Amino acid sequence: MADLLYEIVNEPIQVESLVKKVSVREAxxxxxxxxxxxxxxxxxxxxxxxxxxxxxxxxxxxxxxxxEIEEKWTxxxxxxxxxxxxxxxxxxAVVIAVSSPHRxxxxxxxxxxxxxxxxxxxxxxxEHWEDGETWIGDQLEKFPYKDGKPILKDVEL
Amino acid sequence: MIKILLFADLQEKVGKPELELKLEQxxxxxxxxxxxxxxPLINLESVMTAVxxxxxxxxxxxxxxxxxxxxxxxxxx
Numbered sequence: 001m002a003d004l005l006y007e008i009v010n011e012p013i014q015v016e017s018l019v020k021k022v023s024v025r026e027a028x029x030x031x032x033x034x035x036x037x038x039x040x041x042x043x044x045x046x047x048x049x050x051x052x053x054x055x056x057x058x059x060x061x062x063x064x065x066x067x068e069i070e071e072k073w074t075x076x077x078x079x080x081x082x083x084x085x086x087x088x089x090x091x092x093a094v095v096i097a098v099s100s101p102h103r104x105x106x107x108x109x110x111x112x113x114x115x116x117x118x119x120x121x122x123x124x125x126x127e128h129w130e131d132g133e134t135w136i137g138d139q140l141e142k143f144p145y146k147d148g149k150p151i152l153k154d155v156e157l
Numbered sequence: 158m159i160k161i162l163l164f165a166d167l168q169e170k171v172g173k174p175e176l177e178l179k180l181e182q183x184x185x186x187x188x189x190x191x192x193x194x195x196x197p198l199i200n201l202e203s204v205m206t207a208v209x210x211x212x213x214x215x216x217x218x219x220x221x222x223x224x225x226x227x228x229x230x231x232x233x234x
Contacts, residue, residue, distance in 0.1 A: 035234050051233070052164055054226050057210040058233075082233055094234055114234055122207070122226070123233030124165035135166040137203075137230030 006062035007081045008055045008123075018097035021079040027099035031106040033114055035094040037087050047128045051084040051093065054122040058082070061121040065113055069098065072112070073105040080113060082123055159183070159219055161192070162226040170199050186215040188225065204229050 005021055019030055037049050066078040082094045096113045100106040117123075125136045161176040168174050176192075183191070185208070189201045205228040206213045212228075219225055 052168075053233070054162065054164055054207070054210075054228065057207055057226065060210055117234045118231065120212075120231070121233050122164065122228050122231055124229065125232040126165070135169075135229070136232040137165070 005066060005079045006059050008053050008058050009081055009083050010085045013081050013083050013092050013095050015095050018079045018081060018095050022077040022097045022099035024077055024099060026075055026101055028101045029103035029106040030097060030099040031110040033096040033110050034092055037089050037091045037093060039089045045130045047130060049087045050126040051087065052124050053084045058122050065116045069109045069112060073100060073109045076100045076105055076109050158221055160224045162224065165229045167199055167227055167229055171196055181221050183219050185213050185217050185219060188219055201227060
């Protein structure tokens with residue numbers, strides 16, 4: 001499975017494997033983003049998180065993000081893996097690797113990818129706090145989806 | 158038969174991840190109000206809809222055999 005560029009997995013993510021997926025001879029830079037489980041959010045302590053995904057569509061949306069990036073920043077290559085299931089504090093939830101001939105595009109495209117994940121990829125996080133649990137939505141505070149569709153406008157960087 | 162997939166809090170409120178409704182054709186908006194009648198506790202207002210894994214609009218048609226997913230605001234990353 002090492003050559004799938006967009007994956008939803010149940011097991012821990014190996015960052016190095018994503019680096020390898022985007023490592024090409026044209027690349028002069030590879031950026032990685034590693035999203036981890038934070039213990040404290042606005043004064044509330046998280047015990048663990050639970051992620052759920054609509055897997056086939058989530059993979060499609062990750063691939064769409066990759067396609068958008070490859071169109072916006074030429075000669076970039078993208079790999080994204082998101083983990084689901086139960087994750088403890090400091091566990092890696094998502095890894096994004098972008099390679100590019102030059103570093104600026106690699107940085108920008110990587111940030112674009114995480115912003116788009118938070119807009120269009122059907123993955124949900126349930127916070128298990130010390131004193132209860134909540135499904136989290138609307139982290140970008142740009143919703144609700146009045147027309148029943150996601151906001152697809154460009155991400156500002 | 159239309160297959161409906163539910164996630165996150167919707168899945169918990171309905172108590173199951175999947176539903177099947179015997180319908181021939183319906184729009185996204187109509188299907189939402191049908192479900193709202195059956196499950197008054199759920200709120201589908203800020204929920205997106207995907208038909209066969211593609212985001213759909215309120216007046217898009219759903220036919221028997223389609224899979225509809227109701228997608229609450231996402232929180233990946």
